[in-house]
Structure formats: C-alpha cells, structure tokens
Amino acid sequence: MNFQLLKKLSNADAIASNENEVRSIIKDELKEYKDSFEYDGLGSLIVTKKCKKKDAATIMFAAHMDEVGFMVRYISDIGFAFLIPIGSVEERAKSMQLVRVTTKQGEKIEGLLNSLKDSEGKVNQIYVDFGFDSREEVEKSGIDVGDMVCFATNFRLLKSENIVAGKAMDDRVGCYSLIKAMQSLVNVDLDVNIVAAFTSSEEVGTRGGKLVSKIVSPDLFFAIDVAKNPELDRGYRNTRRLGRGVMLEFFDKTMVPNPRLLGYIMEIAKDSGIEYQKDMFKGGGTDAGSAHMENGGIISSVLGLPLRYCHDPYSLANMNDVKSMQKLIKEIALRFNDEKIKDLYSF
Template identity: 30%
Template sequence: MKETIRQLTEAFGPSGYETEVTSLIKTMITDFVDEIKTDVLGNLIAIKKGASNGHKIMFAAHTDEIGVVVTHIDKEGFLRFATVGGVGISTLVGNRVRFPNGIIGVIYHEKADWKDLKIDKLYIDIGAESKEEAMEQVKIGEFGIFHREFCDLGNRLIAKSMDDRVGCAVLVEAIKKIKEPRNALYFVFTTQEEVGLRGARTAAYDLEPDLGIAVDVTITGDMPEARRMEVSLGKGAAIKVKDSSLIVHPKVKQILMDLAEKNKIPYQMEVLEFGGTDAGAIHLTRSGVPSGAISIPTRYVHSPSEMIDIRDVEASVDLVVALANKELNELN
C-alpha cells in the first residue's frame, strides 16, 4: 500500500497533463479489471462488471495535481508562471518545480514585502544563463509540478499530491481486493479536478451511473490553532456531509455510515465549508445522480508536503469494498 502511494505521488501529472499517472495506474490494475479505456478528456475508466442485477457505481479519484505553467521567459532566462489549480502563495517561495523532461527550477521573488507578494512578482530559476538556453529546456505553456519526494514516517506519510493520489491508491487497492462484486463498478481516475471538476463531468455523462462516490482528500483541524474542522488524522475515513460543490444525498450518507458501523470501519463525519470534489460534478449529470464522498483526512492540503495516516487510507479502502458489495435497492 505504502509503495503504491509512493509511486503515485512521485508521478508527474498537473491538470490537463495526467498521462504519466493514468499510465502508471493502468499497469497497476489491468490484471484485476474486466475492461479499461480512456476518453476525450483523458479520464481512465476501469470496469468490474459485477452481478447482472447490481447498481452502477461510479467511483472517482482524480489523477491531476496542482502546479504551474510557464507564461514568459525573460532575457536572462528566468521564467514567469501562472498557477494551475489552487496554489497558495505562501507555499511557493523557495519551493522547487519539475517540468516533464526532468528540468528542475527554484521559485523565488522580486524584492517585495511578504504582504503584497503576488504571483507576478515570483519567478522560476532553472539555472539557464540566457533566454536561448532556457528555451531549449522549457517553452511557454509548459506545465510543471512541485518537486518533492515521498517520506514514510510510520503511520503517517508525507508527499506532494497526496491530493488526490492517495484517493487513486485507495481505488487501486480496492480494485485488487474486490473479487466478485454485487454492483457494476466503474472506477474513474479523473483528470482536471483541480481546475473545476472537469474530467468527472464528462465521464459521468458518458457512464450514467446510479450512484457517484468521490474518493478524495479533506482538510483536518487537528493542528495548533487550526481552522475549526472536526476531522483528525488517524480517526478513520471521513464521510462527507457537504462541501461547496455538493450536499451529499441523505440516503448515500446514511448508507456509508451504516456500512462503516456494520463492518466496524473507523469513520468520522466531514462538513467542509469550502472546496469541492468530483462528486459535485457527478451529481448534476443528466437528470441527477445520488452522490457522496469518502475523504481521506489530510494535513497541509495544497502544499508540497501533504500528510496522511495510513490507517485512514485502509479504512477508506474497506469502505469502498463494502459499498461495492452492498445491495442498493434503497436508491431506486
């Protein structure tokens, strides 16, 4: 499990350019699914057919991560950039970025007060000595990610892009564990979540599921003087009640809570007052899809060092597996 998370978090996949991640996942799961395909937006869709009278469940974990995109290369070879997805400026200065061909750069700032530090006062230095040299290595419009290695601290793990490679890892593990599911399972490794839940929207349209479940990260409130949030690391899978993109269907919430209780899976309730997940896009597809989300509690979300607890990941896998095998007639 930890090895799966390591491989996934070390892969390159800013929004719109997720192929390395989807290819990696494909090699991990091909032997365990009945069918596998991609669509126009690059979503990877893996299918386990299940029993003929089961419900169609779409599980979504997004493969993309936040990052940067080069917008300008100046005479001295410094790069200017825009952010891809919700990147906090405080996480940038001194941070390193990596481009697809392995080029590494460091982000720093023009002289300025921290208070009015804006993105256009930051630049990336890839060590080039001229514009020409820089342009041989990157071009305008090149997407990059934050460069950071995976660390195993025991129960706790740190890596970049735990959001949402840990969700991908949950689905990969679940795919391996689920043998003959009662329901028809569509595991969708989605693209472009960080820029507006885009991949999930077109995938859900195509699949027309009966139930949509996003597996994604959520923030915690268990750090010093943290924002009020009753989710903690190590206390189990978080069952979402709402976020800005979705109010979880009351029946779906109840199904997940009952499953956790029945199977003694540790869980906590999540009320997120901002942010969204793929389920937000899924539930508004066509004439509506009852949807919910299983969240993995994560500290320092959208920083290069996102921390999770492996026990919460295991609980999330168990919950996905339990749902895959549950008869869902109450959704009719």
C-alpha cells in the same frame, strides 16, 4: 505496510490535462481490467467491473489524477521561466521551493521557485531560476512555454508511525485507495456494476467528474477526495483528524448529499468496524459537485481523507485512514444492490 505504490503515485507529475504519468501507473496496477478501459476526451480513465446480472445498477467511485502545480508562461531574457498556477497552490508554497519542469521530450529539469509580491504583500509573479543566464540557454535545455512544472518533492515515511509525506496527496491517496479496492474485487461476485474513474482536471473546475458521469450514467456516484486538517486544532471542531478514519461529507457549497445515502454508509462503516468522522466543507468542492447534476440528477456523496498541508509541496497522510478508505469502498461494492439503490430514489 507496503508504501511503494503510493510512493510512485506521489512522485509522479500530473497537472490538469497532463496526467499521463499517473494514468500509466494506474493502468499497470489494474491490468486485470484492461479490456474494460475507456477514456473521456480529457484523458480520464474509466475502469469497469461488470457483475453477472443483466441490467444491474452501477456505482461509480472517482478519484482525480491531477495535482496543483504550474505551467511555464514566459521565458525572460535573463533566463528565468515565469509561471502561471494550475489550481489553487497555497501562497506560502510559491517562494523558495525546489520544482521540476517536464519538457516536451520528457526530461525533468530542476530549479528554484521564487515569487514577487505587490504593495499589499500578495504574490503577483512566480518564476523559476534554473541557473541559466539567458533565454537561449533555457530554450536550448528544452524548456518551453506550456511545459508542466511541479514541486520536486520525494515521498517519504516519517518517524511517527503510519505517517507519510509527499506531494500531490490530493488526490493520490484517493487514487491509491481506489486502486487497492479494485484489486481486492477482481475475483469477487457482486450484485452491482462497479466503475472506478480516475479523473482529469478536477483541480481546475471538477471537469473530469462531469464527463465520466455523462459517459457512464451511474446510479450512485462517490468522489474519493481529501480535505485539509487544521493542524493546530485538536478540539471538537476539527473533524479532519489524521488517524481518526474516513470523513463522511455532510455538506459542501457544490452539493448536499442524500441523507439516506449517508445513513447507509454509516451503517456499513459501523458494521465493518471502519472508523469515520462527520465533516463539512466551508468552501471548495469535488467531482461529486459536477457529477451529481448529470443525467437528471445522480445521488452522490463525498468520501474524504484528511491531510495536513494540502496544496503544498508536502502533505501528511495517515496510512491507517487510507486503509480504512479502501476497505469502505470494497464494503460499499459488496453491500449495495438494485433494491437498496432504488430505495434511495423513492422520494
């Protein structure tokens, strides 16, 4: 199995509104579609495969490019860069981690992340020690307020078969699956238009999903995202097991999907031999939460990939699950048509 594309995506740095490194990789991988490339005002990349039928329905799949990370907020007189989190970084990940800042000149500078806690043990300040001893040294290096800071994690394959570890797996595994599915559809005739949206700023309020849906006005919307596997629980309440397939999300606090759509997806998965898990989110949401409220209401669903240690310096993913996701995306594109989509809107 070739891991090189996922390695490139995982090792790239991209917090909200700073997704250029990831966007460039995706544009290169999907260059067969370059004449269709569009963007929203945040930088989300919209890639379209048009079918030959006039006025055909449109299905959009969205995976977000941004990761949780930090931004430089202050530079102290003794040469430390104090940070603000961008997205919901895990508390345990805010101390004694190697990170890297990307300067405005594009240079990567590594340092050690640490934090201070209040009387209740909660993190209230986060800073990076780059080894400098003064503000002047920091500024001379090129580091400035507003610079992106990400975990200095390097993607790797673990000893356990098909398990990979890397940063930003939320949602680079989704991006990877969608890229691979679109590559497999280049020379395939379809009954519907397929749009792959690689969205900006999901981790700070599912913003890209709202914008790309408003621009394209799809008939169906699928968020390709992830959820955290409770690693110590291997019982029946863990519906996010690594290696057990794609997660079909029946509920989250931002959206309840159309039951008939879920039924269709389960039929497709069963017919195609794609293993899946039935999952629900207690909290949080995805791009589907904002997208489904656009244009009078877009029937939407979340197709999830299980991860261990989400929003941490390393997350674990099973490549068999990722392969199942790319296969499911392709099968949905192949099997849906105008009539089936119209039936979903018959209330």
